[in-house]
Amino acid sequence: MSLDWQPKIVGFTCNWCSYAGADLAGTSRMSYPASVRIIRVPCSGRINPVFVIRAFQRGADGVLVAGCHPGDCHYSTGNMYARRRFLIARRFMEYLGMDPARLEIHWISASEGQKFQEVIKNMTDRIHAMGPNRKMREIL
Amino acid sequence: MIRVGVFVCWCGSNIAGTVDVGKVAEEAARIPGVVHVEQNKYTCSDPGQDSIRKAIKEHRLDRVVVAACSPRMHENTFRKCAASAGLNPYLVEMANIREHCSWVHSDMSVSTPKAVDIVRRAVAKVKRCVPLHPSTIPVEKRALVIGGGIAGIQAALDIAEAGYDVTVVEREPTIGGRMAQLDKTFPTLDCSSCILTPKMVDAASHPGIRILTYAEVEEISGYVGNFEVRVRKRARSVDEARCTACGICILKCPTSRDSEFNMGLGTRKAIYMPFPQAVPNKPTIDREICRHFTAGKCGICQKVCPSGAVDFSQEDQVLTEKFGAVVAATGATQFSVEVYGEYGYGRYPDVITGLELERLISSTGPTDGKIRRPSDGKIPKTVVFIKCVGSRDENKGYPYCSKACCMYTAKHAILLKEKIPSASAYVFYMDVRAGGKDYEEFYKRSQEMGTRYVRGRVSRIYPLDGKLIVQGEDTLLGERVEVEADLVVLAAAMVPQPDAPEMARKLGISYNQYGFFSEAHPKLRPVETNTAGVFLAGTCQGPKDIPETVAQASAAAAKVISLFAKSELSTNPNVASVDESLCSGCLWCSNVCPYKAIEEKIITERAGKETVTRTVASVNTGLCQGCGACTVACRDGAMNLLGFTNEQILAEVEALCL
C-alpha cells in the first residue's frame, strides 16, 4: 500500500437532502478528501443493497449511503425503509465475507454541508485505516 | 450505435481553476460511445447552449453529458436546450464537477482524476437513458395561504385579483399578524394600522377570498396542482353569523388573562377580540380560562348576548379540501430574551422588548399611546436601546442578522423624542445596518434628533433607587459607560416559529439550521421551495421588514398565478414502471408506496395454447412521485424507476469502481 493511497468510496445520496448537502459543502467551499464519488438517486429508499454489494465486488473500498434525517424524507417514508434494509444488508455482507464496517449510513440534510464534509473526512480516515478492499479485487 | 457528446464546462475559473479541464476532455474522448467532446467557458450561457445545439445536429448526437455544476442548478437548462435541438430532454445527464469536485478540492492532481471519474459515471448512465415523455395532470385552481399576517394578506389579495379563489388559514382569532401590533412603520412613520386594516378589510370582503381564522392546517397530502389539505377550524363558541359585534359579552365577562396582543402588558377577557379592528370582528371564547368550560359555571356572556350568538356547544370543524398551490406565510416570532441574564428581562419590569414598546407607543395599547414604564407607570426620561439581542451572537442567540432591528430601533428613538421631547435616548449597537431605500436617511434623522449611538455591548443592567443602571462599553472611545435609565428596550431578534419544523414537514419542504423555511435557490428561486407548488412569503423564510415581506408575498402570488394560468401540468416522467412479464403480482411494492400509486391489474395472456389471466402491479403515473421505494421492495426485479433504472445505477457503480 503506497503512502498516498486514497480510498475509493462510492456514495449513494438522495437528491433532496444529502446530494443537496454535498452541493452546499461545495458552494461553501468546504474541502474534504477526494475519495468520494457520488451517485444521485431520488431517495435513499431507492438504493438497492444489491448496488452496494456490486460496488464492493468491483473493488470499492467503502460505500456511503446517505439520506434525509428520519422523519424528514421528501417522500415521507423512504429513508425509514432504507434504514431497515441496510440493517439487514450489513448482516448479508458479513454472510458474503465482506466487512460491514466498510458500509456507512449517514443522515445528512440539505443544510448540513458541514456534516457532509465531516462524514467524508472521518469515513475516509476510517477506511484508510482499514486499507484497500483487496479481497474482491483479487477475486476479480 | 449510441453517439454521446460530452461538454466540459470551465465555469470561468470556478472549475478550470482547480480542475485540468483539457485533461478531462481528453479522457472523456477515450470513453467508448463518446463521439464528440467540447469545452466551453460558460456552457449555460447562450453561446454555450448554442454549441450544444450545433453539436447535436452536426455530430448526430443522441446522448449529451454536460460536465459542469450540480444538476440541481442547471439540469433543466440543459434539458430544455437539448429539446430545442430535437433531442429528448431525458437523454441529457450532468456530471457535477463543480460543487462535488472543483469547489472542494484545491489540488489539481486529485481533482482532475475525480472529475474524469464523474464524467465516466455520467456517460455510463446516459448510454442507458431512454427517451421519456411527461404525462399531464389537471390543476385545481384554488390557492391555500397559510398565515394571515401582512404576507398572507398580500399574497391572497394578489391571487384573488387574478381571478382565482384563495383560502387563508390563520391560527389566531383574527388576521393581521405582527404588523397589527406595530404602532408606526419605518422609514415613513406611516401608522401601521392605517395601512394594514384597510387591507384586512379588503381581504375579508373580497369575493375570491375565504378567511378561516382560529384554524390550523393539520395535514397536507398530494402534489402540485392537486394538494389535499385538512384544516381544523377550532370552535370559537360564538356563532359568527348571528354575532353583531356589540361587545357587551366582553364587557361583562368576569375572567381575564394577559393579552397576547399587548405582549402581556395589559389584560383581555376570556371572551375577547385581540384588538378592536380585528377581522373577523367577532369575539372568541378562550376555553382554557373561560369559567363555563373550566368550572361549568358562569355563562354570563350567553345571558347578555342580545342576538343569542354565544354557543358553548360549538365543536371544532374539520374541513378537507383540494388546492392547486400553497403559500406558506407563517411568519416569525420574537427571541426569548430571558437568555440574556445580564439584561435582567423578566426580573426587572422596566426592561422590555421592542414589540412591548410598540404596544406602549400605540394608541390602542394598554397605556393609550402614552409611553409609561411598566413598573410604576412613570414617564421615562432616559431610555436605553440595546440592539442585536439574540442576533449576531453565536454564544447565546443566533449568528444571523435579524435585519429589521436597526431600523425599528431608529424608529423607536424618533417616536420617543416625538412623544417625550425632553427624553434622552441611548442606542447600544454593534453596527448600524441601514441598507434600504430611505433607511440611511432615517437613521441619520434619529441621530439628528439627539439619539446617542454608543458602539459597544451592554455588560450588565441592575436596578438602583428606581433606576436601571446600564453598564457597557463604548468601543470607539475605549471607555466604560454607565447610563442611569428609566426604561431599557431590547431589540429582540426575529426567530422562526417554534413549530416551523413541524409545518415544514406537513408542507414537505426543507428548513435551515435555525428553522426558517428554505427557498429553492437563494438567488434565483427565492420564493419557491423544493416542493413544486409550495411557495414562501414573509418572515417564515428569514428575517425581513414589511416592504420586503410584501414584495415577496406578491412574488409568491405571481408564481401561483402563473401556475394556475396553465390548465394542465406536465409531470415528472421519472416514475416507476412495471415489467409485466416479470411481475408475479405479489404487490409487495404497493405496501411501501407512500402515494398509493400502485394498484393491481388483471392481465390476460397466452401461455402455450391456453389463455390465462393473472394479477400484476400497475403504476398510476399521475400519483407516482418517483421515489423508487417500490423498486427495492420488488422481489422479481420487475419494478424499475425510469431515469434511475437498476441497469443505469449498476452501470454507474461499475464506471466508478473499475
Added chain:
Amino acid sequence: MGYAYYPGCSLHGTAKEYDMSSRACLDFLGIQYRELPDWSCCGASSAHSVDHTLAVSLPARNLTLAEQMNLPLMTPCAACYSRLRGAHHALRSDPGLAKKVLTVLGSEYKGRYEPLSILDVLYQYGPEAVGEKVTKKLKELRVACYYGCLLLRPPDYAKFDDPENPGKMERLVETTGASAVDWPHRTECCGASLSLSDTKLVVSLATSIVDMAVRHGAECIVTACPMCQANLDMRQRGRTKLPVYYVTELLGLAFGLEPKRLGLTTHMVNAISLLRAKQLA
C-alpha cells in the same frame, strides 16, 4: 466515598481562617474528606497568563493525584476551583494538549470526576440538611452574598451557578437564619489580580462593591474566595466598613462552633464586633 480536600496555597497563608472554618464545617456535618497528599500549587493566578501548558499541568497534577485516590477533588478556594475546572475542561476537550500534559506529568488523567467547590459539596449535602444542623440561628443578620468572578466565569466550565443571576450561596446562607439581601454587585469583579499592580483601581472597585452592599442594607459580606475576601477586607475605603466573612465561617457560627476555631479573629475589618452587637458571638 468522600472527597479529596485540596486547600491550595492561600488557605495555608492569608486565608488560614477559610481552611480552619472549612474543615470545622465538614467535620461538623460528618462529610468525609482526606487532604490530598503531596498537593502542589494550582498555578493561580499567574501561570495561565504565562504558559498554557504549565497552567493546565499544575492543576492536572493535583487532579490526577485525586483520581488515583478514586475521589473527587474538592477545594474551598474559588481561584483553585477555576484553575482545576479549567484544566479538567481543557484536558477532556483537547486531546493534543492532554498528550502534552501526559508527557509532563507521566501519568494519565481520565477526568472521571468533576472538580468541586466546597459550595458544591455543601449544596450536594443539601441546604435543608444543612439547615437541620443549625443550632444557633443568625437571626436579623443581613448578609450580602458575593460570588465574584471565579466561581461563575467563564460559564463554559465554571458552572457553579447561573453566571448572571446566581442564588446558591444565598440559599446556603439563609439556612442559618440570616437574610440575604438582593443586591446587584454579586458577580462584579473585585480586581484582586491587580491588587498589587494597580492598587488605586482595586480600591475603587472594592469600595464600590462594599458601598453597594451597604446601600442595599447589608451588614456584612459573605464570600467563598480567598482573593475576594482579602481584597474586600483590605481595600474597602467607604464610610461604612463591612466585615467580610467566608461562607464557612457563618455556617460554623450557626452550627455553634467557637469563633476562634473558625478563625474569625484574623480579619482586617473586625469580624467579631458585629456578631457581638447582634449577640451572635
